[in-house]
Amino acid sequence: MHLLLGHSWDSCCAGVLARLESRGLPARIVPAPLTPPARLVWRLDAAGLASRLDWDDQEVELAGVLVRGTGWLDPAGWDPADHTYMQAEMLAATLAWLTALPCPIVNRPSAALWYRGRASLMTWRTLLRRHGLPVPEQLVTNDPAEARAFGDRLAALGIAGAVYTPLTGEAGYLVATDADWQGLAALQARAPVCLGEPHGAPRPACIIGGQIVWDCDAPPDARALEPRLSRLAADAGLDFLEVAVAPLRRGLAVVRVDSMPMLEHFAPPAQNRILDHLTALLAPAAAPHAALEAVP
Amino acid sequence: MILVCGGLADGVTELVCARLADSGYPYRLLDLAHYPAGYRVVWHWTDAGPAGVIAGSDWTLDLDAITGVYARFLGPEGRLPPEGDPEVTAALQFESDAGLMALLEDLRCPVVNRIGGGMSNNSKPYQALLLNRAGLNVPATLVTSDPAAARAFQGEHGEVIYKSLSGTRSIVRRLGPDQLTRLAFLRHGPAQFQAFVPGRNVRVHTVGDRVFATCIETEAVDYRYAHLDGLDVAMKPATLPAAVEAACLRAARDLDLLFAGIDLKETPDGDYFCFEVNPCPGFIYYERQTRQPISAALADLLNTRRPPAGLRSAVP
Numbered sequence: 001m002h003l004l005l006g007h008s009w010d011s012c013c014a015g016v017l018a019r020l021e022s023r024g025l026p027a028r029i030v031p032a033p034l035t036p037p038a039r040l041v042w043r044l045d046a047a048g049l050a051s052r053l054d055w056d057d058q059e060v061e062l063a064g065v066l067v068r069g070t071g072w073l074d075p076a077g078w079d080p081a082d083h084t085y086m087q088a089e090m091l092a093a094t095l096a097w098l099t100a101l102p103c104p105i106v107n108r109p110s111a112a113l114w115y116r117g118r119a120s121l122m123t124w125r126t127l128l129r130r131h132g133l134p135v136p137e138q139l140v141t142n143d144p145a146e147a148r149a150f151g152d153r154l155a156a157l158g159i160a161g162a163v164y165t166p167l168t169g170e171a172g173y174l175v176a177t178d179a180d181w182q183g184l185a186a187l188q189a190r191a192p193v194c195l196g197e198p199h200g201a202p203r204p205a206c207i208i209g210g211q212i213v214w215d216c217d218a219p220p221d222a223r224a225l226e227p228r229l230s231r232l233a234a235d236a237g238l239d240f241l242e243v244a245v246a247p248l249r250r251g252l253a254v255v256r257v258d259s260m261p262m263l264e265h266f267a268p269p270a271q272n273r274i275l276d277h278l279t280a281l282l283a284p285a286a287a288p289h290a291a292l293e294a295v296p
Numbered sequence: 297m298i299l300v301c302g303g304l305a306d307g308v309t310e311l312v313c314a315r316l317a318d319s320g321y322p323y324r325l326l327d328l329a330h331y332p333a334g335y336r337v338v339w340h341w342t343d344a345g346p347a348g349v350i351a352g353s354d355w356t357l358d359l360d361a362i363t364g365v366y367a368r369f370l371g372p373e374g375r376l377p378p379e380g381d382p383e384v385t386a387a388l389q390f391e392s393d394a395g396l397m398a399l400l401e402d403l404r405c406p407v408v409n410r411i412g413g414g415m416s417n418n419s420k421p422y423q424a425l426l427l428n429r430a431g432l433n434v435p436a437t438l439v440t441s442d443p444a445a446a447r448a449f450q451g452e453h454g455e456v457i458y459k460s461l462s463g464t465r466s467i468v469r470r471l472g473p474d475q476l477t478r479l480a481f482l483r484h485g486p487a488q489f490q491a492f493v494p495g496r497n498v499r500v501h502t503v504g505d506r507v508f509a510t511c512i513e514t515e516a517v518d519y520r521y522a523h524l525d526g527l528d529v530a531m532k533p534a535t536l537p538a539a540v541e542a543a544c545l546r547a548a549r550d551l552d553l554l555f556a557g558i559d560l561k562e563t564p565d566g567d568y569f570c571f572e573v574n575p576c577p578g579f580i581y582y583e584r585q586t587r588q589p590i591s592a593a594l595a596d597l598l599n600t601r602r603p604p605a606g607l608r609s610a611v612p
Contacts, residue, residue, distance in 0.1 A: 045436035088462035096421035111415035167394040191388040
């Protein structure tokens with residue numbers, strides 16, 4: 001059986017499930033594989049590692065796992081403090097269990113990936129730089145004058161405003177008017193803010209194993225980044241990675257990296273190619289073929 | 297110049313600062329009990345990495361001048377009481393810490409420790425797998441939600457202990473008759489059991505390429521809480537077999553930790569078993585008992601500017 005660790009509303013899980021089932025391969029979308037009535041026995045000793053998971057008193061024999069979540073323990077019926085403890089325990093057990101499974105796992109988690117979730121672009125900068133991938137300038141400061149000077153410098157180059165992106169969030173906010181800058185200064189009194197240069201329309205790409213799928217035909221300068229993007233994914237130990245490149249004043253730069261790609265960022269033809277490659281990674285014996293293009 | 301990020305009310309951070317002063321190594325303290333209040337930060341990232349300054353009330357530190365960083369982040373209890381809405385304050389504090397962590401991840405000098413390196417401590421069985429790969433023996437370990445499997449494990453090993461799976465601090469306890477009556481609760485979620493390893497505890501601190509081993513003599517199952525059971529603890533410096541010492545250094549490097557606290561046990565037969573690696577060790581307890589120069593080694597490391605070879609850099 002293939003386990004799709006995530007939710008049925010995740011189009012990635014749903015698309016892979018449809019493809020696996022169309023090939024007659026059993027698969028299930030499960031948001032939290034270790035929660036009751038699951039029965040886990042994971043054992044590490046001098047003889048090595050052995051693990052067994054039973055659902056409904058039947059051993060689950062896994063042929064592959066797609067990791068799209070970390071498992072969430074339903075808080076219903078739990079005292080809040082107990083729930084927090086049990087959630088941490090369940091996360092810890094799930095990570096250890098997944099790490100040691102002998103089947104294909106996409107993405108096979110590391111502790112850093114598991115516990116840090118969807119890291120901000122800032123967190124990826126070291127790796128991006130290591131592989132020669134251009135990134136936008138960013139400024140973190142709690143000094144309103146420095147923030148304003150950053151915006152003024154961009155304005156002098158003909159760029160209206162700067163983008164404020166919380167490091168602990170995903171949204172970006174254009175800071176352009178005096179009122180915006182005053183609001184930002186009020187925020188800076190409590191915490192440093194992260195500012196970046198506004199960029200043009202992002203062009204997403206997905207790296208799946210050795211394949212790169214662009215949302216639509218990528219221009220040559222974007223294609224030229226492909227070897228470096230592949231090395232980035234390999235260095236991070238990820239088989240499934242989304243990046244977005246966008247034009248800045250100095251040329252193309254990587255403006256987003258996400259270890260949890262979102263199919264919604266891609267048009268249907270690209271979605272299908274991504275799902276085909278992903279399914280092939282999870283079930284290596286069967287390569288993607290044209291008939292699968294019709295599967296949603 | 298060394299940057300220390302922590303709270304002075306924390307004894308470990310206080311000791312690090314004192315040792316840096318004793319060693320004649322200049323440092324600046326970013327007091328996380330107050331940060332960002334009272335500090336000015338300007339960190340500008342370009343393709344070349346971060347540049348900029350951190351400034352306190354009467355000092356300014358250029359990022360290029362930092363030779364090493366010691367960071368010990370604080371929980372809410374170590375911060376000043378929040379002003380205004382506690383939820384908003386917590387969110388802003390989280391954002392402030394995230395910026396600082398991002399900076400520390402991207403500095404080229406030694407950082408004790410980068411955040412990514414400590415993540416394995418949140419899952420003890422996951423960490424056990426990594427320690428095993430590094431060449432350290434780990435006790436027979438069972439993670440299970442199956443009461444029958446827990447009983448069988450105890451039947452096989454006789455004495456068994458249980459402890460938390462996650463980074464949540466827990467007291468290690470023997471699995472006794474009282475606990476056996478509660479095994480049915482395992483069906484709510486898995487717990488971790490380990491074969492009890494007889495012998496003496498050995499705490500190892502790796503500081504870059506240096507190793508400090510301390511043996512701990514006590515009758516307590518968990519020597520950290522011996523006082524709760526009215527038991528004594530005695531410590532003295534120890535020497536590890538070369539292979540164990542090498543494996544400890546390998547484990548610290550594999551986990552990307554410049555400074556690590558490694559819990560071992562030496563059996564009466566002379567075998568060593570590893571229980572866990574602490575990425576933010578409170579080494580003051582061991583240094584005070586044995587006078588081993590752990591903090592001095594740490595000070596030297598922070599003053600070198602260059603990390604020991606073999607350490608990976610940040611991977612998200």
